Amino acid sequence: MKAILKTSRARGASYKDVEVPVINKDELLIRVTAASISPGDLAIHNHAGPGFATPTLPFIFGQEFCGEVVEIGSLAKGFDKGDFVSVESHIFCGVCGQCRNDQRHICQNLRVIGRDVPGGLAEYAAVPARCAWKHTDASLKDIGAIMEPFGSSVHAVLSEDLVGRTVLISGCAPQGLFAAGIAKAAGAKRVVAMDASAYRRKLALRMGADTAIDPSEGGCLAGVSKVCGPEGADAVIEMSGAQKAVALGLKALRPGGRFVAFGLPVSNLSLDYAGDIVKRGLRLEGVAGREIFRSWYKMESLLKSGAVDPRPAITHTFPLKDFKKAFALINSKDKKCGKVMITP
Ligand SMILES: [Zn+2]
Incomplete structure (x- = not known):
């Protein structure tokens, strides 16, 4: 063969x-x-x-x-x-x-x-x-x-109820694209997709995201707040593992929100652990596979x-x-x- x-x-x-x-x-x-x-x-x-x-x-x-x-x-x-x-x-x-x-x-x-x-x-x-x-x-x-x-995207998105919630999908490679469609189907109020590739942002909109933003442009956090409300997104589904995207995703999440860590970083990340996670009461959930x-x-x-x-x-x-x-x-x-x- x-x-x-x-x-x-x-x-x-x-x-x-x-x-x-x-x-x-x-x-x-x-x-x-x-x-x-x-x-x-x-x-x-x-x-x-x-x-x-x-x-x-x-x-x-x-x-x-x-x-x-x-x-x-x-x-x-x-x-x-x-x-x-x-x-x-x-x-x-x-x-x-x-x-x-x-x-x-x-x-x-x-x-x-x-x-x-x-x-x-x-x-x-x-x-x-x-x-x-x-x-x-x-x-x-x-x-x-x-x-x-x-199935991995299903696992990442649906481990918690999203009805009426605002969701940021960080990274629009295929896992993120699937996640956008699944979040919408799960009843999310607003789905914001984030990716540096204009081609992939367009795909995210076709998959059902309400809006797609470019993290490399200034004002990205303001863009999330505009759609999700000033407090930030209820959930962030992080599919990229990129240092900048993870840091941005943590800040885009409202206090007490759910951060789903799926994307694999190339090397260890540097995070504001106390300021962004502990003091804001975030819930961090690692997701591997289905x-x-x-x-x-x-x-x-x-x-x-x-x-x-x-x-x-x-x-x-x-x-x-x-x-x-x-x-x-x-x-x-x-x-x-x-x-x-x-x-x-
Ligand atoms: Zn076993």
């Missing part, structure tokens, strides 16, 4: 012929119909970036994908050949303290498909059956590959009901062999893309 492999400890990747994976008894073999490029994929491709750790080479990466079940291990129950599935990349152990307390997404022994085991930027992938989400029909087939990142599988049920409902349409955030699709164009686009300085898809 054809696959995108990391073959050296340097920026870039290779398009190569490799053997189709042999599945274990608890696994499914998936014929990958679509993948989308995640921030984790980008870090592996670039050999740098937030959360990057060098994989054992050669290595097939790709954390977000969907496809058709073509082979079923003897211990993998509940699936039939031909089932359409999306993949949850977090392989949870099922026996640690977090797993046993319904927090599988932060399992103590977590392994990630496409980071710790071979991923989905390939024609076929082997995945544990417990990480496959079986679709009941084909209505989400065109967006099956973005279920996982969409609740397995509570977030998946929520997203299926949001998507199938039409409450959120993530399609405007999907801007480009490339065949597998043209993966270099896809990564070059995401790495480009002007960021004229939303979610970038790959079709094996």
